[in-house]
Amino acid sequence: METEGKVIKCKAAVAWEPGKPISIEEVEVAPPKAHEVRIKIAASGVCHTDWTFLHESGGSMVPPPFPLVLGHEGAGVVESVGPGVTKLSKGDKVIPLLVAQCGQCQRCLNPKTNLCTKNWVQTQQCLLADGTSRITCRNQQVYQFIGISTFSEYTVVPEDNVTKIHPDAPLDKVCLLGCGVSTGFGAAVNTGKVEAGSTCAVFGLGAVGLAAIMGCKSADAKRIIAIDINPDKSEIAKTFGATDFVNPKDHSKPIQEVLKDLTNGGVDFALECVGNVAIVRAALEACSPAGGVCVMVGWTPKGELSLVSEDILLGKTLKGSYFGGWKSAEAVPKLVEDYMSGRILLDEFVTHTLTLDKVNEAFDLMINGKSIRTVLKM
Incomplete structure (x- = not known):
């Protein structure tokens, strides 16, 4: 009809x-x-x-x-x-x-x-x-x-x-x-501009976080640490390129301190994919003081974000990413073709x-x- x-x-x-x-x-x-x-x-x-x-x-x-x-x-x-x-x-x-x-x-x-x-x-x-x-x-x-x-x-x-x-x-x-895959993938490659050989941490392993891991891998990051309180996410994170998995519940220290210990001082890039201001702060604190970049990706509808001013003063960067920074109408068809050709999952x-x-x-x-x-x- x-x-x-x-x-x-x-x-x-x-x-x-x-x-x-x-x-x-x-x-x-x-x-x-x-x-x-x-x-x-x-x-x-x-x-x-x-x-x-x-x-x-x-x-x-x-x-x-x-x-x-x-x-x-x-x-x-x-x-x-x-x-x-x-x-x-x-x-x-x-x-x-x-x-x-x-x-x-x-x-x-x-x-x-x-x-x-x-x-x-x-x-x-x-x-x-x-x-x-x-x-x-x-x-x-x-x-x-x-x-x-x-x-x-x-x-x-x-x-x-x-x-x-x-x-x-x-x-x-x-x-x-x-939404989800474009957001996480773009947060890594467009907003964070993850670099080859770098160390990354991704907080939260829903679809957005897993896509962020995929973005870090596509940028040739050397080490990608996946973080989630659900232990079942460990194996799926590896599917998308994670090299390590950390469950904050397995540690007595704050997660940022755990990451600093694992990376000899802090990660190069941290992507917060949960949508929680406390985790944003932890992600920023987990970054290397020498130019570490934190990207706020998860939808964070409420809550004031408090920072240690010295973190920013000494060279860390905090960025926000909405829809992965993609120019939507021109980028999404290309992402579709990237999927069809096997370049993204x-x-x-x-x-x-x-x-x-x-x-x-x-x-x-x-x-x-x-x-x-x-x-x-x-």
Whole structure:
């Protein structure tokens, strides 16, 4: 049945209120407006940030609005395009982007940042460019997480928040490049600029941390120390390139002191992939005083970060990384092709594949440390 220009009824995972299980509902997805694209989602990864916004009210200055369709790590096929869309066509395989790339704003023209300003304010409010959503349920507007909402069989996304990918790409794998893998990998190679022969420490071995390890390995780091309180993460960390595994629970000393002992004074690069300000400080203190670099990668929604001023004064550097520093629309298709040619791993991140109606189970697997990435198939 031809759907172009019509409202589509489909299934979506709707969060009605914070801290409560998500329910599967029939929703209505309106046609795309000007400079928008309607996508039939094939698969979506379940990211810890989705859980954080559901259970911790985002931890931001403004709590996320409800009802809300979460999900921001998806891949699918363009069902239709709105007026004025020139970059995409019906039938294109695509990945929605949590960071736009309009190519025209001051930040897009600046090689030092990937934080495009196009639609930023609106999408952070879980709305599209015109301040509304294209999803409704039970006759009320449903907000779209970061303007995307991939926990839905169909969604509508601004044109500048979508990128076309290789037509042969497996959507249930490359969806991970919509957030976690790109974020961790880019934090190492783009933001941290990990150097060949260096010693690295990666704190937190979820998908982002494992991708950071993969980035350190691709940069030819000599030693990569993986750190997690879950001993089951030791072997999987080695799959991505870790040379050592340290469980902080096995030591009486603070983890930064353990790392200093292991490395004769500190690591060259530390990547914090947990999202905890106390661990950010530990990661910075674990760095070599002679030019060590700490990269803050994990989504850290709240908590003040205290530092020892001498650490910075004597030459350590603390950086932040959002979406791995990638210029999204141009970088993600290249990452897809890197995966297809074997230069980066994706399959190894996927520990569980479930259907959309099992989204709450996917969250449980993640929070209990039993999964790296669960992919939901629509």
